[in-house]
Structures are given as structure tokens and as C-alpha cells.
Amino acid sequence: MKVTFPHMGNVYLAAKALLDGLGIDYVIPPKNNKEALDIGTLHSPEEMCLPFKLMIGNYVQAIQKGADTIIIVGSCGPCRFGEYCELQMNLMKNLGYDLNFIVIDYPKDIGIKELYRRISQVSSKSNRKTYEKLKALSNSLKVIRLIDEIEEAAHMFAGYERNKGDCKHILNECKEEASKCRTSKEMINLLIEYKEKIKHVPIDINKNPLKIAVIGEIYTVIESYTNFSIEDKLMGYGVSSHRGLTPSWWVKNALLSPLKINSLAIRRNAKKYLPLQIGGHAIECVGEAVTASKEGYDGAIQIFPMGCMPEIVSKSILPTISKDLDFPVMSLVVDDMTGEAGYITRIEAFIDLLERRRESVLFRC
């Protein structure tokens, strides 16, 4: 058995740590790339959302490198993501691949027994002792938390750094090095080291950079390939940015949601504009826009794939928030045809707008 899994941002680092810890053979699909997208677009139904297409691309490229088992996370929210597994299984079968799909779902939907059976399909292939397996799991959670923290810090400090490019450089180097680690222990030590590094980047506290919140559909905000590395670009412009949706947020949210104590502040802030859960992460999108405005951000950028149902609802609400709170929000819709040039022009125009707003405010005082 050689397992693989679809990409989403830095999740592959955590998955690597887990599988290394379990001693299970795996293939990491090549990072999202043009070819993966082309493969996915060719084989997927035309109107499937972008994440679906890239995932198909990941599978095919991983299979070329020997993978025969695919692990995915299902979820029973009122959105398409929950249906992915069935369609993807059919699709891959029709393409002639003989694969084993392991779908990790919430126990409330499939029952705890079934969940256990599915997990043991993987874990039984590991010859490690139970406590070692648990250790591997907790290490992988540690990895994802660390890398999310490093990323968050890099995005924020980029606006304050003294030597232009420091943060971006450290972040990229960190990811590069982490993917080379052979054991989860080694990876954790490396990440801790980089966390220190990023904390000690020389910064100028007196700078007052533009601050932008990145909000929207979870896959397209996290997976930099789909958003043309917007966060890297913002770092390059010397803009500080923040994104609330991260893999570690997702894990925490999934664990806490049965108790309904997840993301309380966000939901409180969203309430006036969107009182109910509608599926996907629309509440988070709306709530984060309100939060960002309260916390003194200059603006927000919403990103979502073409046809994304929950985010279309958020997009209709955002103009009202923008008007009520005098807070600029720009929406970017991405799909397999989006051209990078037009996209960058829009981001630059938005940054210009935010800068001009600041100047005119200063002028008024």
C-alpha cells in the first residue's frame, strides 16, 4: 500500500509527519501546478468547483509516482465538498485506475464503528505500537500548528520588516527545508527554529503598513496556487496581511463544532449580517470582514472559486458591510481560466485605493 492525499496549502507537511511517524509508505503529489490543473480540468465535469479539479490532478500525478490508496476528508456540510468522494471515486474508476479510497468522515454521519474501520485500514498497515501511533498523530498536529504560526507571523511582519524580503525569504526557506526532513521529530525541531527566526526578524515598529484581511472560500485562500500566491505578493508590496482560515483553524473547528463553541467571536460578528449557518464557510467570511474592520484593518480581499455557492451569498452581503463600516472589500473569483495579469492589476489597484484613502484621511485631520 502506497498512500497519497490531495494538496491544500501546507497540509502535506503534517501528513508527511504523520505517515513518517506511522512508518507507512506514501507519495506526496507534486505541488499544485499547471499540469495538475490541466489533467483535472480535462477529466472533471466542467462545472465542478476548482478544488475538485486540482484534487483530480493531484491523484493522477501521485499515481504516476506509484500511489494506490487515496485518503481524503469528507464532511457532511451542505456543500459540494461532502459529495466529492463519491464523484471522485467514480471518475477515477472510469479513467481505469484501480484505487482504494479511504474517506475520513465525521462520526455523526457514518458512525464511530465505520470511522474506526476506515482509520484502521491505514493504521493497521503500520507496525508501530499504539502509543507510537498516537505520538505520530499528535506530532502531525503540532507540525500544522507550528507552520500556521510561522506563516501568520511572516504575513504580518512583512509590513514592518527593515530589510525588504526577509519574511518572505524565511518562510519559503522554512517550507523548503521542512519537506526534506526525514522524521517528524526533525521537522518539529526545524519548525521551532524557524519560528524563533521569524520572531526575531528586524522590524520597525514605527512603520504603519497597510493591513489587509484575506477572506473567502477555504481551499482557494489556503492553496496559494489557486490564488496566484496572493499572500506572497502582498508581502512583496510591504503589506501586512492576515488570514483566519488555516488548516489548524479547520482542525480546531471540526473538533469543537459538535459542542457549538467554535469560532464564537466570528459568529458573533457575523450575526447581524448572516444569522445562520448556510454551509461552506460563509459565516467565517462575513464575520472576518466585520472583525477586520473593527481591528483597524484597511480592507479585505475575498477569494472564491467560480460557482462557489456559499461565497456567492457572502459576496452579496459584503457590499453592505463595506458601506456600513466604511471598509473596502474586493472580491476575486478564480477558475481554471483566470489570467494572472488581470488578477495582479486588480490587486494593485486595490492597494492603491487603500493608500489613497489613508492619505485623504490624513489630509482631513
Next chain:
Amino acid sequence: MKVGIPKGLLYYKYHPFLITFFKELGADVVVSEDTNKKILDLGVKYAVDEACLPIKIFHGHAVALRDKCDIIVIPRIMQIKKNEYICPKFCGLPEMVTNSIENMPLSITEPIYTFTKKRLYRWAKSAGKKVTGNEFKIKHAFLKAYEGQLNYNAGILDENYDIKIALVGHPYNIYDNFVNMNLVNKLNKLGVGVETMEFTHELLISLEINNLYKRPFWTFARENYGFAVNASKEKRVDGIIYISSFNCGIDSVIIELIKDKVGSFPFLTLKVDEHTGEAGIDTRIEAFTDMLERRIVNESNIPTHG
């Protein structure tokens, strides 16, 4: 008091309930006109660009009613069946409408759960309060409306046609004749009879669903899938026509599931949006009908083995 009811989305399924309920409460019920070019244009103008056609049309109806009523019903239908949903856009419909259209009158947006009478009554109580203070009247109106809905049978089941097709899709695409450009009429004229999903028993639908790895959690996905697969399997129909709106995330999934299951069984997808031309639709259904005719002739020529 004038209560406005937009003739869009699930109006086509639930109008007996909605109209009776508000009439019995003593309100003046104003229903927007049938969808037409003007309504469509209003919808396109007001709704967010990325929205699908049915949502845009609903916006159009809401604009048309804006100055004609004191309070407008924007049904936030959350769940029809337990553990199933309809579409994220239904849950957020009131937000979409009220944020995209200025100067809307007061609106009734309480969440609607219809899977038990009790849950639905909860909606009736809070919605009714906006019209009358008389609780007895609300209860009475609710019971009448509920009964009216039960006695209402939607659905198309044509008999005496040589060719028959299963017409599949969301109710607002099947029953809004402006959206589907009189599809049923056209098919009938071509000598094709139509059957819709209302006549397939819930049990048969569940049987088909159980063959799936994962139970779809959208009500219309479940029903449409179960109906289409069952009708084709039992040869009640000669082909399937799926009418869908561009950019409908739900349809894109159901269509794939059905296609995968029925294999080479004749299947035609008609996609509509505000730019769809009638001529194109006509050509496609004519070609599909021709194909079905040829298949039927061929099949009757081939001797059956075994």
C-alpha cells in the same frame, strides 16, 4: 395589510401553503406576475453577477413587488427533510435579496423547516405574528394551509405517447415556463410524453440511494437521482432530460451521479441562463427526439435473445 409573495424558486412547490396561509390570516396577498423578460432583466440588474439564473429571477420578482406590498415573504427554506439541505443559497436567500436591493419593505425571513408539522408550525407562529396578533387565527390559517398543501399534487405524468422521457431538475426550472421556454409543451408537440419525479414512490428512491457510497445530503439531489435512475432502469421512459441552470453546484453533482449510473441510456442536459437562446434549445430537443425515435425503431428490429 398587503403581503407580497414572489413567484420564484420553490413558490412552484409551496404556493398552496403560502397563499392560503396569508389569505386566511386576513391579509391581501399579492403574487408577482409570471416570470417574463422584464422580471429577468430586473433580476440580472440587482443580483450579484455570479448568482445562478433562478436566484436572479427571484431577485427580479422581489423588485417587482417592492412597491406593491407592505411586507414581503422571502422564504428561507432550510430543510425539507431531516438531515438534508437544499442549497446554501436558499439558506442565505433573505440576505442576498435585502443586501442587493435597496428600499425593500419589511420581510418575513424566519427559517423554515418542513420535515414535521410541528417545526413548520413554529415558522407559522413567528411569521403570522407579523400580520396578526390573534394566535387562534394563526393556528386556524396554518391548519388550512397545511391541508391545502397536502391536497395539492404537482407533477406531470403524460399518457399515450410513443416516446416518453423523464424530466429531471429543480422544480423552478421544470415549472417556470419562461425559464424552460415551454419545454413540456414543445416536447408534447414533438410527440414526446413527460414524467416528473412526483410519481416515484419514496421507497423506490431510497432503494436507489442505498446503492450510493454516500447518501447525498441535498433533498433534490436525492429525489432527482432516485427518480431518474429508477425510471430508466424500469424502462418507464426512453430517455432523460435534465434541465439545469449554469453554475448550479448541486446540479453539476447530480448530473454526474446519474450519468455514471445509467451508462449509455439517452441523457440530455439542457443548461439555461440569461443568455440562452430559444433556437438552440429547440434544435437540441429535436435532435434528441430523433435519436430516441431511431433507437426505438432499431430495438424493435433486433430480435431479443434469451
